[in-house]
Amino acid sequence: MAKFLARGAEAELYLDRLVDRRVATKNRVSKGYRIKEIDVPLRRSRTRGEASLLHSAKEAGVACPVIYEIGKFELKLGFIDGVLLRDFIKNRKGRGIGKVAEEVGRGLAKLHRHGVVHGDFTTANVMVSGRKVFFIDFGLGSFSKDAEEKALDVLLMKKSLGNERLYGSFLSGYKQYEKYKDVMNQLAEIEKRGRYVVRSWVGA
Numbered sequence: 001m002a003k004f005l006a007r008g009a010e011a012e013l014y015l016d017r018l019v020d021r022r023v024a025t026k027n028r029v030s031k032g033y034r035i036k037e038i039d040v041p042l043r044r045s046r047t048r049g050e051a052s053l054l055h056s057a058k059e060a061g062v063a064c065p066v067i068y069e070i071g072k073f074e075l076k077l078g079f080i081d082g083v084l085l086r087d088f089i090k091n092r093k094g095r096g097i098g099k100v101a102e103e104v105g106r107g108l109a110k111l112h113r114h115g116v117v118h119g120d121f122t123t124a125n126v127m128v129s130g131r132k133v134f135f136i137d138f139g140l141g142s143f144s145k146d147a148e149e150k151a152l153d154v155l156l157m158k159k160s161l162g163n164e165r166l167y168g169s170f171l172s173g174y175k176q177y178e179k180y181k182d183v184m185n186q187l188a189e190i191e192k193r194g195r196y197v198v199r200s201w202v203g204a
């Protein structure tokens with residue numbers, strides 16, 4: 001029997017079993033505020049897109065869930081026995097979180113080097129399991145060479161870390177990205193402009 005795990009902005013997650021494996025079934029639910037002609041193709045393309053981006057993230061060497069099955073609106077993913085980075089930061093009260101933030105930065109460097117933008121890169125879309133950091137929820141991601149899109153990943157993480165010291169640790173990991181300076185210049189530009197649109201805020 002599937003057990004309810006979590007409800008995100010787009011999907012419901014259930015813990016299930018596939019033979020001897022624990023899987024997290026991510027089901028993109030219908031949104032009543034969207035007309036059907038938009039809702040159905042959007043859920044389908046985000047499901048496919050997420051699978052494709054997860055695959056690329058794996059190629060990039062970033063830890064993320066394994067894909068077991070791809071359905072129309074549903075993905076069966078490897079279950080991550082961990083906590084959200086958001087809760088990890090809240091509960092650890094400083095112990096070891098600098099190292100974890102640095103690891104998150106290193107992961108983002110690998111992702112961006114590989115041409116993948118996460119698109120909703122917050123502490124609610126990163127999980128910590130033991131000492132390992134997993135990136136989840138690629139539903140708003142894209143393949144992009146654009147420094148501005150990459151800068152938005154950095155900006156969202158900066159805002160959701162909400163702490164200069166942790167952000168510093170995160171950047172010390174992200175610095176491994178060869179185009180670090182370009183992205184940071186772009187970020188400074190966005191912050192100066194003080195106006196930007198993040199896909200997850202639009203709520204399409």
Ligand SMILES: Nc1ncnc2c1ncn2[C@@H]1O[C@H](COP(=O)(O)OP(=O)(O)O)[C@@H](O)[C@H]1O
Nearest residue numbers: 006008009010011013024065077078079080137
């Ligand atoms: N592979 C996984 N293993 C364990 N828990 C997961 C997994 N994927 C998602 N979750 C849990 O489900 C929640 C929502 O998943 P997420 O992919 O972020 O959906 P949404 O797109 O709706 O935000 C996450 O915050 C996390 O708690």
Ligand SMILES: [Mg+2]
Nearest residue numbers: 008124125137
């Ligand atoms: Mg999410």
